[in-house]
Amino acid sequence: MKRTDGFGLRSLFLSLAAFLIAAIPVFGDANDREVTKLADGVYAIQHTRRGAVSGNTTVIIGDREVFVVDSTHQPSLAREDIAQIRQWTNKPVGYLLNTHFHDDHHSGNKTYLDTFPLLTIIAHEETKKDMDLIEPGNIERGPTHLAAIISAFKQGKDQQGQPLSEDDKKQVQELLPGLEQQLTDLKTMVYQPPTLTFSDRLTIDIGNREVQVKHLGRGNTPGDAIVFLPKEKILVAGDLLVHPIPYTYDGYPTEWIETLQKIAQLDPQTIVPGHGPIFHDKTYLYLMQDLLKSAVDQVRARIRQIGFPGSHSVDDVKGSVDLTPFKTKFAGDDKDLQAEFDDMTAHLVKIAFNEAAQR
Numbered sequence: 428m429k430r431t432d433g434f435g436l437r438s439l440f441l442s443l444a445a446f447l448i449a450a451i452p453v454f455g456d457a458n459d460r461e462v463t464k465l466a467d468g469v470y471a472i473q474h475t476r477r478g479a480v481s482g483n484t485t486v487i488i489g490d491r492e493v494f495v496v497d498s499t500h501q502p503s504l505a506r507e508d509i510a511q512i513r514q515w516t517n518k519p520v521g522y523l524l525n526t527h528f529h530d531d532h533h534s535g536n537k538t539y540l541d542t543f544p545l546l547t548i549i550a551h552e553e554t555k556k557d558m559d560l561i562e563p564g565n566i567e568r569g570p571t572h573l574a575a576i577i578s579a580f581k582q583g584k585d586q587q588g589q590p591l592s593e594d595d596k597k598q599v600q601e602l603l604p605g606l607e608q609q610l611t612d613l614k615t616m617v618y619q620p621p622t623l624t625f626s627d628r629l630t631i632d633i634g635n636r637e638v639q640v641k642h643l644g645r646g647n648t649p650g651d652a653i654v655f656l657p658k659e660k661i662l663v664a665g666d667l668l669v670h671p672i673p674y675t676y677d678g679y680p681t682e683w684i685e686t687l688q689k690i691a692q693l694d695p696q697t698i699v700p701g702h703g704p705i706f707h708d709k710t711y712l713y714l715m716q717d718l719l720k721s722a723v724d725q726v727r728a729r730i731r732q733i734g735f736p737g738s739h740s741v742d743d744v745k746g747s748v749d750l751t752p753f754k755t756k757f758a759g760d761d762k763d764l765q766a767e768f769d770d771m772t773a774h775l776v777k778i779a780f781n782e783a784a785q786r
């Protein structure tokens with residue numbers, strides 16, 4: 428995910444997100460993190476800085492070594508997570524899994540590898556392909572883009588050169604220290620690809636603890652990986668599940684529904700989403716499935732009316748799809764979240780149409 432949760436300058440940064448995949452600002456107190464113990468030796472870390480976009484990190488400690496799921500959006504966050512892991516155990520991190528190719532889940536790879544030289548970094552083969560394609564350019568462009576934004580902010584403008592409102596100016600003042608910190612982080616970033624790829628599944632024993640890595644099908648990306656601990660019935664879902672507003676800027680809605688069904692069939696008691704708090708039941712999973720189903724069904728109903736989608740565009744479809752019955756279920760009464768919901772559903776309709784057109 429690359430959103431900016433609960434952030435007043437949302438529109439500013441969503442437009443920023445469109446061209447600056449690698450460098451969405453993260454700022455705030457360095458200790459803004461929420462740790463949840465899921466079982467003995469299993470922890471989830473939410474990176475909860477105001478405006479932070481970093482994915483959750485899950486730490487699984489075995490008798491011999493440690494398995495980590497996702498390495499955050501910034502090397503500095505990964506360093507803080509490693510310091511936290513050191514407080515729990517002196518065993519080395521032997522495995523790091525990247526759940527998918529979005530950079531808020533793997534930007535700390537090099538930091539982990541530098542700290543644990545024998546580390547194996549795992550990803551689905553499609554995830555590595557996408558990372559190899561996209562990430563080096565992101566890292567190269569990131570500092571220049573962010574420096575330009577910081578410079579514009581300091582002049583009281585947004586990145587398009589438009590003057591900021593007084594309210595936005597106040598918020599920007601609060602953001603600037605964090606942005607400068609992010610810039611320092613970005614300048615030192617080095618792309619570290621996965622060192623081991625898989626296509627279907629991997630089962631790893633880290634010492635009296637079995638960790639299952641599975642690709643259950645496409646959903647959020649072509650190479651989504653989940654982690655399942657069969658004994659503890661803990662499942663780490665990556666951005667197949669993002670709370671409170673799903674991430675649907677790319678993806679495969681029809682297959683996503685099936686992939687979520689396969690997650691449900693594993694019957695996890697605890698689910699760690701890619702972003703947001705830990706789930707202890709499947710309510711949110713089913714809500715996400717219902718949203719995807721509704722979008723796909725409505726898009727297909729419209730295509731039955733207009734014919735071959737290849738000769739149409741999403742503009743011929745979007746007016747016939749109504750996902751507002753889901754709005755308060757995801758966004759409650761929060762106006763910012765509702766705006767994010769609207770943005771997300773517009774993209775969901777687009778990817779549902781694209782999927783139908785490409786068949």
Ligand SMILES: [Zn+2]
Pocket residue numbers: 428429481482529531532666701702
């Ligand atoms: Zn994410």
